[in-house]
Amino acid sequence: MARNSILGVFAKSPLKPLEKHIRIVSKCSKELVPFFDAVYECNWTTAGKIRTKISKYERSADDLKRELRLELPGGLFMPVDRADLLELLTQQDKIANKAKDIAGRIVGRKLEIPATLHQEFKQYVARCIDAIEKAAEAINELDDLLETGFRGREVEYVSKMIQQLDSIEDDTDNLQVTLRKNLLAIENELNPVDVMFLYQIIDWVGDLADLAERVGARLEILLARK
Numbered sequence: 001m002a003r004n005s006i007l008g009v010f011a012k013s014p015l016k017p018l019e020k021h022i023r024i025v026s027k028c029s030k031e032l033v034p035f036f037d038a039v040y041e042c043n044w045t046t047a048g049k050i051r052t053k054i055s056k057y058e059r060s061a062d063d064l065k066r067e068l069r070l071e072l073p074g075g076l077f078m079p080v081d082r083a084d085l086l087e088l089l090t091q092q093d094k095i096a097n098k099a100k101d102i103a104g105r106i107v108g109r110k111l112e113i114p115a116t117l118h119q120e121f122k123q124y125v126a127r128c129i130d131a132i133e134k135a136a137e138a139i140n141e142l143d144d145l146l147e148t149g150f151r152g153r154e155v156e157y158v159s160k161m162i163q164q165l166d167s168i169e170d171d172t173d174n175l176q177v178t179l180r181k182n183l184l185a186i187e188n189e190l191n192p193v194d195v196m197f198l199y200q201i202i203d204w205v206g207d208l209a210d211l212a213e214r215v216g217a218r219l220e221i222l223l224a225r226k
Contacts, residue, residue: 015142017072018085021064021092022139022215028057028096029132029208035103036125040118044110051103058100065093080150080222088218092139095132095211102204111197114190117182124175128205131172131212134165138219145223155223162216172209176202 031054038046068089072082105111113121138161141154148154179202187195 015080015085015146017064017068018089018092019140019142021061021068021089022136024057024061024064025092025096026132026136028054028061029099029129031057032099032102032125032205032208033129035106036113036121039106039111039113040115040121042110042112044107047103048107051107054103055100058096061093061096065089084218084222088139088215088222091211091214091218092135095208095215098204098207098211102201102208105197105204106201109194109197111194111201113198114183114186116186117179120175120179120182124172124179124202125205127168127172127175128209128212131165131168131209134161134168135212135215137161138165138216150223158219158223162220165213165216169209169213172206176206 031050035047035050035054038044038050069086072085138158141158141161144154145158180199183195183198183202190198
């Protein structure tokens with residue numbers, strides 16, 4: 001984004017660029033759904049193409065993050081603390097980074113996911129994406145929060161979304177426990193090195209939901225300070 005362009009966005013609302021960033025992050029992470037569909041079928045050509053798409057979204061998010069850090073005003077020009085917004089931005093950006101890492105590791109090793117785990121893995125990935133979507137939904141209320149002075153029903157509405165996000169993250173924890181348990185049951189049938197990387201991928205996918213919850217937690221801190 002050009003310097004003048006982002007300054008123009010800030011002139012309209014100091015929080016709009018943060019909302020734009022989480023939308024890019026959300027698009028990036030949602031590409032993991034078709035990515036894993038290709039992985040289940042061992043279609044490495046399609047998986048590689050989607051990995052490239054994920055990387056492009058991650059770079060876009062990273063570029064916007066740098067612009068925000070440089071241009072985000074402070075002091076009397078900001079309705080909320082600049083440091084809080086920068087920390088929120090950092091947590092958002094980590095989601096895109098993690099999505100890129102997941103896709104890169106799987107394609108790099110052509111890591112196959114055992115067929116007996118496909119259905120559970122689909123549910124797990126989908127629920128982690130749900131967490132990111134809920135975090136994005138909450139962040140996209142920032143402008144409305146600004147208009148209401150971070151008070152009243154809008155705060156209650158966003159607080160409820162953060163609670164829903166916490167509940168979704170709990171679901172992902174439970175799904176992860178089940179997935180790890182079922183992988184343990186068949187790991188003797190698999191290549192030991194692949195097993196190690198499968199556990200890592202399970203953890204990294206869970207990190208997506210954890211990071212989304214951290215976004216909600218940072219937003220909650222921001223609300224508490226108003």
